[in-house]
Amino acid sequence: MEATSSTPKRRGPPRSLREDDLLDAALSLVDEGGPEAASVRGIAARVGVAPNAVYTYFRDRSAVIRALVDRLLGGVDHDVFADRSQPWRARVESLALELRRQLATHPGVVPLVIASPLDGPQALTLHERLLEVFADAGLDDVAAARASYLLVTYMLGSVALDVAGALKPGPLPPEPARVAARHSAFAAASADRFPRASAAAATVAAYVSTEQYLWGLRRLLDGVDPESEDAPSAGAEPNGRIATGHGSTCPRSS
């Protein structure tokens, strides 16, 4: 915002609103009522303003959402991560944990993060930081870019599904009488169809943990590690290495 560099000459009355106020309101709404609660009207009402005032700061609702996601992911930081004297893997793990914490604190934004295109500033922030770390680790640009994409994908994907899985809408409202029969029958059929998965659901939930998240992350980091041997082949390599699959022949890819 310092782009108005030289003369911060402002016209009009002093702002009673600011982007941050609107985003704060949006975030609190999302925290309370889920992703859809961040309506333009709701945000405006929360800051005590007419709905249209929002359009002075954001082009449309999606711009508000993007800015919200941006601010949230951009704020992911941590002492360990910022400390360049730390081992690079520890820094990445620190970032991953902080990201997880951040999204777990605001589960409602997860769908918004996922729905946002990956090339926005928010993802770029993450990429940028990872790229720095990988450069420190000695990866060349291409390898760093690939590693960055792989990790951002894993981190956001895992955290998103973990958190979104925990974000259940609660018991559904009662069904209208006319449709109740059909749907209850369907529910019963579902339970019949997936007895084992249903039974395992509780077990599964108990094992979804930060440990597991970190474990997967470390497995991927092993492959990224330049000192390791099993970095992914850049696609230039034909199926030889990739198809070498631990006792299984891998099917055709694309």
Added chain:
Amino acid sequence: MEATSSTPKRRGPPRSLREDDLLDAALSLVDEGGPEAASVRGIAARVGVAPNAVYTYFRDRSAVIRALVDRLLGGVDHDVFADRSQPWRARVESLALELRRQLATHPGVVPLVIASPLDGPQALTLHERLLEVFADAGLDDVAAARASYLLVTYMLGSVALDVAGALKPGPLPPEPARVAARHSAFAAASADRFPRASAAAATVAAYVSTEQYLWGLRRLLDGVDPESEDAPSAGAEPNGRIATGHGSTCPRSS
């Protein structure tokens, strides 16, 4: 449940609509116009019916969406996966590829998948299938459940972010004059802030591929493999290993 089994006595006129017709319409709408295009009114219009008719078959719009996601993920199948004589890893990879194909064909549903709670029939279908495979592979129930969760998380997360990343909204519509200055300034600031990531974006995109997806999957499968040694510790293991920020040396080798 099975109560209606004996006499399929129906009253009323023969259905001119069916769930599948509505879901077909919803899917085509999503394919054409993104996740939000599947409005109740739109679906009804596409099948040539009043909007309310939809409520005869689904409790509300979210039920339609859930059924759509359910049908899509439930339909993920493949010859190799179904063939129990195949090595289990090949079967899992086959499922993963088919899932990727399916979602890549219908990118618009990805946000819907992510937004759906993980305990719905759709995810249960995936879990159920993976659990079968893992059981065949000799994993006990708990290990299978953990592995299943890890893989569903990875698969859906990776594919979702890949596909959603490819699902860019295109160039944004022109901004209203009043706000243009502020936003272009912001855009410039963004480009300044993330020069490296911006530059790397194209490179990154070029390397996002099925290969990379499979590579990550295989790394995780290595850990799941009962014949392998480095399965994730079930959380029983204290922090010793985890807090150890291994200074870029692989903690384990395969």
Added chain:
DNA sequence: TGCAATGTCTGTACGGGGTACAGCTACCCA
């Protein structure tokens, strides 16, 4: 054969959402 019950679909309407358009007001600068 006729009547009542029931599932399917329509007409209408309400509340809420995004947002375009046209102002009003207070402030800044010339």
Added chain:
DNA sequence: TGGGTAGCTGTACCCCGTACAGACATTGCA
């Protein structure tokens, strides 16, 4: 001191989800 402009409001439009009440066809049963 007056024009210009940023910040904000009032109003209005259209789309969306969906509740309510009924029209209609089909069926089971008397």
